[in-house]
Amino acid sequence: MIEESKLNSALQFLDTCPEAEDIMARGVESGTLLEFSRRFRALGVEPVGAVEIGTFRGRSTYFLSQMVSPEIVYTIEALRENYDYACWFLGRHTTNTKIYFGDSVDVLPRLLQHAVYNIAFIDGLHNCTRALPEYLMLERFIKRPGLIIFHDVSYVAAEGKVDGGVPRAVEMLGDLEIEGDKAYKVVT
Ligand SMILES: C[S@@+](CC[C@H](N)C(=O)[O-])C[C@H]1O[C@@H](n2cnc3c(N)ncnc32)[C@H](O)[C@@H]1O
Numbered sequence: 001m002i003e004e005s006k007l008n009s010a011l012q013f014l015d016t017c018p019e020a021e022d023i024m025a026r027g028v029e030s031g032t033l034l035e036f037s038r039r040f041r042a043l044g045v046e047p048v049g050a051v052e053i054g055t056f057r058g059r060s061t062y063f064l065s066q067m068v069s070p071e072i073v074y075t076i077e078a079l080r081e082n083y084d085y086a087c088w089f090l091g092r093h094t095t096n097t098k099i100y101f102g103d104s105v106d107v108l109p110r111l112l113q114h115a116v117y118n119i120a121f122i123d124g125l126h127n128c129t130r131a132l133p134e135y136l137m138l139e140r141f142i143k144r145p146g147l148i149i150f151h152d153v154s155y156v157a158a159e160g161k162v163d164g165g166v167p168r169a170v171e172m173l174g175d176l177e178i179e180g181d182k183a184y185k186v187v188t
Contacts, residue, residue, distance in 0.1 A: 002047065002067055007037050010066035014059055019089055027059030028123065028151060032182060036149055037067050039184055040119055043145045047071055049117040053104045053134055054124035054151075058086040058097075064121065065094040074115045076100045076107045076124065104130065108137050118146035126157035128168040135173060142187050150176070150183040 011030045014020065040047065047068035055061050055077035064073045073096060077083040083101045090097045100107045104124050120138040122131055131150065138148055156165035170176050176183040 002037055002041055004037075006066055007034060007063070010063050013093075014062060017093070019057075022085070023057040023059040023062075023089060026056055028063075032151070032180075033060060033063045035179075035182070036063075036119075036121070036147075039149075040067070040147050043118075043147060043186065045118065045145060047119060048143055049073070049115065050119040050121065051108075051111070051115055051117045051138060052076070052121040052123065053108070054122070055086045055099060056082050056123075058089045058099075060121065060123065061086065061090055061097055061099075062094060064119065065090070065097050068119065069096055071096065071116075073097045074100065074111055074117070076102065076104050076111070078103050078124070104134050108134065112137060112141045115141075116143065117141075118143040120146065120148045121151070122149065122166075123151040125159060126152055126166050127160040128163040128165055128172070131166050131169040132172060135169065139185075139187055144188055146187045148185045148187060152181055153178060153183045154181040 049071040050064045050068050050073045052075040055075040061073055061075045086099055122134050153166050153170050170183045176185045
């Protein structure tokens with residue numbers, strides 16, 4: 001079972017490591033990361049792995065890596081400079097992360113042929129036409145029971161203005177539980 005003390009240590013590391021400012025700029029805040037772990041623990045199963053869309057510089061990836069250790073976190077990043085930074089940061093501080101460069105719509109179908117996961121975190125391009133298929137692909141292959149989490153569901157990001165963004169994707173799916181800036185679905 002995931003140990004709370006291990007996760008608190010992970011957060012402490014993220015907030016105090018020399019790279020803290022670089023990885024935080026657009027990263028998920030600590031409270032939200034802890035909520036993920038509590039939600040997952042409520043399922044009463046062991047983590048078998050995680051898939052994340054939107055690595056940025058590796059903050060949430062690092063936390064997930066501690067959460068699922070020794071299992072693997074697969075994470076996808078579309079911007080080369082973020083990918084390069086995340087490879088450096090996660091390469092120094094983790095042993096169970098696999099980082100993929102590219103657009104989620106290209107990478108996910110290949111990745112999901114072999115990735116084993118019961119946690120999925122969607123935090124990439126914040127528009128509806130991207131977030132919705134990401135969710136559907138992740139839901140199809142997730143091990144049951146599994147937890148899928150959307151971040152940033154409480155506002156429409158600039159890139160989502162054309163189609164209603166992540167809030168629209170969550171509304172179309174209809175059966176997610178919304179809490180603050182997150183939406184959760186337990187897939188059974
Ligand atoms: C909000 S940031 C992710 C923050 C990260 N989860 C954390 O907490 O540290 C979103 C990231 O998604 C990446 N991104 C945007 N579109 C993407 C796509 N289609 N596929 C994969 N990554 C994408 C962006 O380059 C950016 O680094």
